[in-house]
Amino acid sequence: MKAYAVANQKGGVAKTTTVHNLAAGIFERTGNKPLLVDLDPQCNLTMACGLSSDEVGKSFYDFIQGAPFDQVGHDLGYADLIPANHGCVHAESWIENKRRGRQAVLAGRMPEIVSYGYDFVFFDCPGNLGFVTVNAMVAAARVLVPLQCEYYALEGMAKLAEEVRAIQEDGKAVEIAGIIPTLWNGTTLNREVRNEVRRAFAESLYAVRIRRNVKLGEAPSHGKHVFEYAPESHGAMDYSELVREFLSREG
Ligand SMILES: Nc1ncnc2c1ncn2[C@@H]1O[C@H](COP(=O)(O)OP(=O)(O)O)[C@@H](O)[C@H]1O
Numbered sequence: 001m002k003a004y005a006v007a008n009q010k011g012g013v014a015k016t017t018t019v020h021n022l023a024a025g026i027f028e029r030t031g032n033k034p035l036l037v038d039l040d041p042q043c044n045l046t047m048a049c050g051l052s053s054d055e056v057g058k059s060f061y062d063f064i065q066g067a068p069f070d071q072v073g074h075d076l077g078y079a080d081l082i083p084a085n086h087g088c089v090h091a092e093s094w095i096e097n098k099r100r101g102r103q104a105v106l107a108g109r110m111p112e113i114v115s116y117g118y119d120f121v122f123f124d125c126p127g128n129l130g131f132v133t134v135n136a137m138v139a140a141a142r143v144l145v146p147l148q149c150e151y152y153a154l155e156g157m158a159k160l161a162e163e164v165r166a167i168q169e170d171g172k173a174v175e176i177a178g179i180i181p182t183l184w185n186g187t188t189l190n191r192e193v194r195n196e197v198r199r200a201f202a203e204s205l206y207a208v209r210i211r212r213n214v215k216l217g218e219a220p221s222h223g224k225h226v227f228e229y230a231p232e233s234h235g236a237m238d239y240s241e242l243v244r245e246f247l248s249r250e251g
């Protein structure tokens with residue numbers, strides 16, 4: 001099993017979109033269901049998967065507090081999901097208030113996930129570098145960074161890399177497994193920023209660019225991934241290419 005924290009402290013850079021469509025695409029290609037974990041109290045992934053956060057019952061917050069996996073997991077057909085609900089806003093302070101092992105609460109729950117035999121697990125992180133995100137990085141040991149190649153993207157990337165280094169210095173294995181350009185317009189700025197990212201992070205940078213595509217924005221409001229909602233769209237094409245590249249790097 002390989003696990004990934006899909007993280008970027010900036011909101012709106014396509015973390016959730018990437019988790020959902022990468023997972024759906026992996027299922028289409030391999031027939032194996034990944035596990036998705038919605039760690040964001042905004043519940044965007046949960047809703048994009050067609051669930052109502054008010055009705056999901058137990059959430060990842062219950063799971064980190066010890067609720068058994070079979071009470072929190074939902075079968076979506078193409079993936080399993082540990083959802084979020086609005087109560088998850090309290091997870092951050094609950095972790096912070098722990099005396100010891102604050103970075104490794106989620107890691108402590110990984111053996112139960114491992115026992116279910118998933119090939120891939122994706123943690124959809126909130127848009128900050130708080131305790132929940134750090135817990136995901138420590139539990140997963142691999143970080144995937146969706147990056148919008150705009151002003152300040154490099155500064156944001158440097159800060160995230162600094163956080164990863166700080167976790168390593170605490171003796172935990174964690175690495176940036178990939179940087180995925182998203183919301184791509186093909187502008188000069190996009191290309192310049194991408195070149196700078198390549199200079200700084202070399203082999204971590206994915207070759208694929210996920211273009212802006214209106215279908216990717218529409219699909220979540222129908223509770224669908226892009227391969228179901230608009231299989232012929234550029235969005236489906238780009239995520240399919242991401243799946244191919246991901247599996248060749250990580251599979
Ligand atoms: N390639 C894309 N083209 C158009 N809209 C996109 C694309 N990727 C994401 N979006 C939309 O942009 C918004 C932010 O994406 P989201 O995945 O929620 O970001 P994050 O999880 O990083 O906050 C959402 O409304 C989403 O539907």
Ligand SMILES: [Mg+2]
Nearest residue numbers: 015016040044
């Ligand atoms: Mg999100």
